[in-house]
Amino acid sequence: MSPRAVVIGPPGSGKSTVGPLLAAALGVSFRDTDDDIVASAGRAISDIFADDGEPAFRAIEEEAVATALAEHDGVLSLGGGAPLTPGTRARLQEHPVVFLNVGLAAGVQRTGMSSARPLLAGINPRATFKALLDQRLPVYREVATVEIETDKRTPEEVVEAAVAALEPDRVRGQ
Numbered sequence: 702m703s704p705r706a707v708v709i710g711p712p713g714s715g716k717s718t719v720g721p722l723l724a725a726a727l728g729v730s731f732r733d734t735d736d737d738i739v740a741s742a743g744r745a746i747s748d749i750f751a752d753d754g755e756p757a758f759r760a761i762e763e764e765a766v767a768t769a770l771a772e773h774d775g776v777l778s779l780g781g782g783a784p785l786t787p788g789t790r791a792r793l794q795e796h797p798v799v800f801l802n803v804g805l806a807a808g809v810q811r812t813g814m815s816s817a818r819p820l821l822a823g824i825n826p827r828a829t830f831k832a833l834l835d836q837r838l839p840v841y842r843e844v845a846t847v848e849i850e851t852d853k854r855t856p857e858e859v860v861e862a863a864v865a866a867l868e869p870d871r872v873r874g875q
């Protein structure tokens with residue numbers, strides 16, 4: 702079993718919003734590893750960060766991603782930091798990976814309304830988001846098989862672009 706598409710990208714790029722729509726468009730089921738982590742830990746992600754710290758969260762996340770990659774054959778959205786873990790990057794080599802990109806302004810705007818993302822909860826979310834993009838863009842590009850700009854697209858338009866971009870990629874991971 703292997704996911705039809707794995708969705709990665711920064712917080713606010715739309716992984717959790719676009720993922721279910723992409724799954725519906727492809728006629729497959731949807732799974733989000735952040736939901737898996739919350740369900741199995743019985744705690745919110747912000748509580749795991751606060752109680753145990755980021756390294757502990759990353760270890761739980763790597764395990765959750767490995768399990769989902771092995772079990773799920775639909776669309777799988779990851780948390781924004783999942784590809785930072787070398788083991789996850791290695792596992793992603795086997796799969797079609799859709800990188801949803803978002804620029805600084807749209808990313809800050811889309812994540813600003815929620816306090817659910819502990820990494821962006823500091824006093825200067827814009828500077829934090831910029832540092833996050835600088836660090837992660839090369840990481841996302843290293844594992845992505847397709848990259849979709851989301852700034853000026855509605856979630857439905859992102860899905861349309863992703864379906865078109867995935868078409869020639871069908872062979873990978875199947």
Ligand SMILES: Nc1ncnc2c1ncn2[C@@H]1O[C@H](COP(=O)(O)OP(=O)(O)O)[C@@H](O)[C@H]1O
Pocket residue numbers: 710711712713714715716717718719781811812851852854855856859
């Ligand atoms: N293409 C888009 N255009 C406008 N808003 C979007 C788009 N994609 C997602 N959003 C909004 O941005 C916020 C974060 O989306 P979410 O799917 O949780 O991102 P992620 O899972 O990548 O962190 C949500 O409020 C969502 O409605």
Ligand SMILES: O=C(O)C1=C[C@@H](OP(=O)(O)O)[C@@H](O)[C@H](O)C1
Pocket residue numbers: 710711712713716717735746779780781782783817818819820
């Ligand atoms: O970027 C990150 O490191 C994180 C992103 C979050 O998921 P989203 O990208 O879905 O917001 C969540 O996994 C956690 O707060 C850490």
Ligand SMILES: [Mg+2]
Pocket residue numbers: 716717735779780
């Ligand atoms: Mg998400």
